[in-house]
Amino acid sequence: MGIKQLSSSLLFRVLVAIILGVVCSLFFPEWLARIFATFNGLFGNFLNFFVPVLIFALITPAIAGLGRGAGKWLGITTGIAYISTIISGFIAYGLSVWLYPILLKGQDLVAAVDIEKGAISPYFTVEMPAPFEVMSALLLAFAVGLAMTVVKSDTLYEAAQDLQRVVMKVIESFIIPLLPVFIYGMFLTLGMNGNLTHTLVTFAKVLILATVMTVLYVIAQYLLAGAVVGTNPFRALKNMLPAYATALGTSSSAATIPVTYQCARKNGVEANVAGFVIPLCATIHLAGSMMKIGLFAYSILYMTGTHLSPALAVGFILMLGITMIAAPGVPGGAIMAAVGLLQSMLGFDADQVALMIAAYIAIDSFGTAANVTGDGAIALLVNRFAKDQLPTTAGSSEAEVEENPQRENAK
Template sequence: MEKQGFIHSLPFKLLVALAVGIGMGLALSGMENAVSHAILNIVVTVKYIAAQFISFCVPLIIIGFIAPSITRLGNNASRMLMVALFLAYVSSIGAAFFATFSGYTILPHLNINPDVDGLKELPEVVFQLSIPQIMPVMSALFLSVLLGLAAAWNNSKIITQALEEFQSIVLSIVTKFVIPVLPILIGTTFCTLAYEGTITKQLPIFLIIIIIVMIGHYIWLTLLYSVAGAYSKKNPMNIIKHYGPAYMTAVGTMSSAATLSVALECARKSEPTIREDMVDFGIPLFANIHLCGSVMTETFFVMAVSKMLYNEFPSVEKMILFCLLLGVFAIGAPGVPGGTVMASLGLITGVLGFDETGTALMLTIFALQDSFGTACNVTGDGALALILTGYAEKHGIHPQKLESVL
């Protein structure tokens, strides 16, 4: 298979859409004539229809990825698997709560002001093509959990296979329809923001927020490896010193799956600090379910975007619910670019109440920073594998070749 170049990747397409959208918005803002208003009417209408389509797909994405993930884990339940799931979930929600605390502490001191002066009015949507969701997003979430658990408990092979096929269908919808529509939504959103005058005043804040999130990644990795070293009574530096290639590969590929072979090689160089059987078992598993960096990125960004667009931070109650559910969504996130934020669109709209503009902003800034979040995910897998090694040794689980659960 021919390797996909950067110019064909989603982040590049989003960057192009962002640049074209901002350029068009600034140009239309300077023209102010009948032609510019006609073009702007088209842009606003296309943005509305694209947002309606993506909103319609959200419940399908939730059911298609959460329910099959639960059935797979239920069918392969074992002590080490449950420990691994617990570690991945705790790390993910821990990163989310850390980002939430940091957001409430840091963001009020940044100059995030949605009420900027001199904003222009956008025209009304010319053609409103409403596409209602098949069910509310929270209904889709609870249906996914109940359906997945019930299928696993009853060992329902037909339903399990049907859910697996449905996941493949939804993944095709995501890759063939949703992802190609994303640049359109991003371009039209930033065109309207540039026309209004919002984007030129808020761009420096975006850059500062991205730097803060990257610092948060390194803090969380330090904490993970410190806990892993203290629990296993082994030196975590024996792992960290080998993980440079995996980190850089993740930055370049923006994919845990594409980085897996390099991550396995780096982890094997850490033996015997990490046991060989724990490398073979833990690293591939964590590459799919441990997304601490992506979760941290998304949590901090939703707080910043909420303040930027709606002039308020989400309430503490909403953020607690968001963080707890985000850990579940991360485990079942689809293997596509920006999979974490894609799977959790229902939380962003249903729990936090974001509209299409907020959703588009989240998708854009997440995609632009996703490579560093992925690098944090991959590097953090080594710490969890070290904890698994410590658990196995403390509980008398002798080295063995564990079967893959993937």
Template structure:
């Protein structure tokens, strides 16, 4: 991959990070000015609030509606989704334990407005509001993201099962998704200005605690990602094809990993993953389903970051994180990952979902903090997400083509 191409893919991320740094410096040196420009950040947040509901509905419902799986393909898809959910849940569980041992925020941020500390949804509220809302109009609220995801999945399945009658609806959903992606892209051009203002105001309000908290978060996240690659990935390959699978995986995984780091996009890594899968002897129909589906659904790295984000904001708010909240956090980590698109930066969808579920009363504070963490840890998260799509195809092959699928493929090639 050319250095110029890598630079182009990371250019916006670098600009955004520089805006955050300059904003933090401005907040420390000119707190009065920083407070006066806070509205520039609020403008961006409110625009994203308006975009996210139709975007989540169109992307999820459209993806399910357009799926053309029958018989063997249906079995492949079922095993694939189960694999994605299990690996994502495992990643979230492991990272939750690590955050209990090494909390990213050791002390609540000072100067929080009275009445905001600890205001997050309780377990009972999350369970009650998990599947649906009282009225259809409430699905359009920014505080009903999980019910919207469930509704979108069911709507997509309904369109898919309608056959020819649902074809035009599926096409409309695909078109709407493309339009909303462009909408997000347009709004994102304003993001550097917004994050300059947001971080200037945050540092002016909460001081040096912000720098310390983010540093601890990064020191915990980056090493864990690389440890995961050399422990969980070999385990998945071993489950899929034994010791030979582990050797094959390490022989071909470097290229997808490098491409995902260079592009910072799971979707952009699809062709390289397809090539690696073919060279590993994985059936074409398996790779044709697992890898594209994984670009938007398989998000182990994002599950890591989701847990980190939730625990981080809870720590900043001074809210203790108990093991009783583990099921809810793991569930949200997996489901919010499904809502993320395979584009650089994830379109801020995952951050929005997390904020709306766990911090509905603190969204304007939580959302920019979550997005900042997302930008800082996006490269290694994308690498795990994208390269992991190739590794999961080993496990799917094991359950679809049998225990000795790799040996059978080798004999067929001969």
């Protein structure tokens, strides 16, 4: 990887921001640190304003686009991908209930994330009220998206796609470039408030747990697919290793589509099935991302002493599985799409969101690798039942798949 390519990586920039934040916290004067605390307050308030708009703009055309697909196998494949994603979320919740009282016993994150009440406070804040609540945005997006699948209005659908492109441009050109500064300010303030070492050590445990669980979940997917299809799950998983390695290196589900397609074909998946399932699941199957977000979010709740009821956890998982389908085509897209639910359902503030984003991006490639490798297991299942019923689709050859306009790093 060249220096230019490395410097353009969001993961690289976030890691540099964390390191610089740690180092600068050792000698920065308070007056200078308060400048970054002020920026974080403004940026966090802008996120609160922008997230409902983001949710409506991204989810509406995503739902409408899925509804325009023909055939029952679109619904079945989408259903399998969604079930896989939410099962991952339930496992993450179960692990948090079982392991966190042991793994995070005695850990306290309240002081670490409550930046504005620490020694370093912003010079001023500017309130930025959202145009509507997050849940209102979700409900409106679902209602309009589903209505568009019935009305079949090309004009309305194109308008929704235009709004989606505008919002994604804001994300790509404004929010993502400023995220490293936001994370730098958070770690700078953590260090100057004396909570940095505690926070890093605590979150390291959760990062390791999340990485291990994404791998174990992929193995479980292939054990199930192998049992249903009647094939050796470990041989099938071995054939998918090139896709896993490619996703690990690129952190991009879109860039991995041609490799995932070839691996699925090597497992005996028909060309028309692979050409249909692999590009579709590159957008809608996010089991690895769900595992990471769930484990990180529940750890923050546990360490801040916030009780998460089973009913709220179930609602959060079900909603997150839908919301992440609209993950914007930028690095860390799934966590950006999840911000609204973290705030509205789990009560996260801007600093807790920043900590979530930093932790998520740190192992982003492992979640993406789990997502795309799991796509191969879904392809095996659909191939078992639908190989003679699916027409040849665009993307059923390597050349066509490479041209598939799926969103870069949707996972």
